[in-house]
Amino acid sequence: MGFLQDGKWNDSWYDTKSTGGKFVRSTAGFRNWITPDGAAGPTGESGFKAEAGRYHLYVSYACPWAHRTLIFRTLKGLTALITVSAVHPDMLSDGWTFSTDFNGATGDDLFGLPYLRDIYTRAMPDVSGRVTVPILWDKERGTIVSNESSEIIRMFNSAFDHITGNTLDFWPEAERHEIEKVNERIYDTVNNGVYKAGFATSQDAYDAAITPLFDTLDWLEERLSKTRYLMGDNQTEADWRLFTTLARFDLVYHGHFKCNKRMLKDYPNLWAYTRDLYQTQGVAKTTRFDHCVRHYYYSHDMINPHRILPITPELDWSEPHGRD
Known part of the structure; x- marks a missing residue:
């Protein structure tokens, strides 16, 4: 989990010495909103109108924050409107990459770039901050709309309803x-x-x-x-x-x-x-347990230095839940 400083890549982990051993999560750096008419949202600037085919989502199947956005894209009927690229589950010295030698890793479908950090610098050449997923990209303006998952799911919840006719409301x-x-x-x-x-x-x-x-x-x-x-x-x-x-x-x-x-x-x-x-319906297809196990155990060598992938519990996700 490296970071960009003035557009330059640094392969450094979080500094826990300065926080007494505590992990402190960085805040998202891009906070614009897609709205039905392109008006400004609660944060950021205007100009991001909800339109079919205009936006692209960059995700990791391993990442729970990105997984939220994939779920909302499915539940809100946006799969045909918003395209997706998925990074490789390994996050090593180059951070998230677009390598394709793992089932489900798509590569960068928009630009063919090698690293996720290249998406950040394409939006802002001198950007500083952690290189995280998800990223919601605007193909028309050539920039990042948002990299804050909690806000992306709220955009997906309502901004495109007039296009899709899907009025499910998860934020009543x-x-x-x-x-x-x-x-x-x-x-x-x-x-x-x-x-x-x-x-x-x-x-x-x-x-x-x-x-x-x-x-x-x-x-x-x-x-x-x-x-x-x-x-x-x-x-x-x-x-x-x-x-x-x-x-x-x-x-x-x-x-x-x-x-x-x-x-x-x-x-x-x-x-x-x-x-x-x-x-x-549709949620299982957004869920890739193979990416989850591979990413965490293989990428975090400060926790698992030998990168041994464990045998995992046998869980029956199809077992009737009985909560109807």
Whole structure:
């Protein structure tokens, strides 16, 4: 996970010495919004109108943040409107690459470039920051719309509805306050919590992350004993933001990130809930467990220096979930 400084590549990991061993996630650098008429969104500038064929999504199948955007692209009927390129699961000294010697890695379908960082410098030659996925690219203006997954899924949720006629709403106005409260806790202690535990370089930093993670999983288990989804009978963005972490939990985070107090399958409600979401039409096709296992165990040599790929738990994702 290197970074660009004034457009130059630096192969350096996160600096945890200055934070007492704690992993601190960088903020996204591109925060524009696609809107139905091209007007400016909550952040960024105007000029990004929702149009069929105009936008391209760069993802990693391994990355939970990018996975969110693939799911929303599917659920909102945008697969024919927004094209996709998927990076190779290995993230080594050159960061994310467009190598194609792994099933599902597509290469760069727009420009044929070798590295994901080249997409950033194409948008801004002197850019500084981490080279992350997802990236939402505007083919017309030749720049990055956004690299913030939580905002990309909200664009996908509504900006193209007048084109697709798909009015599924995962961000209903009446529930936004409660969704935001749930999102905040899940982001801090689960979505980012597994990384704070896994990338910790001191015992104190690990201990500070691991307890809130399992406290929240216990809280979710209890919450989901009463409702099918986090907000009730209908799926919302809170479910999909949580799902992409849960889908990787037993295969990766339990072992690789030392989140091993319990496995997801030890939680009856959470495990059934995760299968319920996975079995939603189209979601399985966005989920590549082979990319997940390969990426984390092979790329993070500071955690797994010999790059040994483990035998993984046998999980039956097609098992009936019983949450209808």
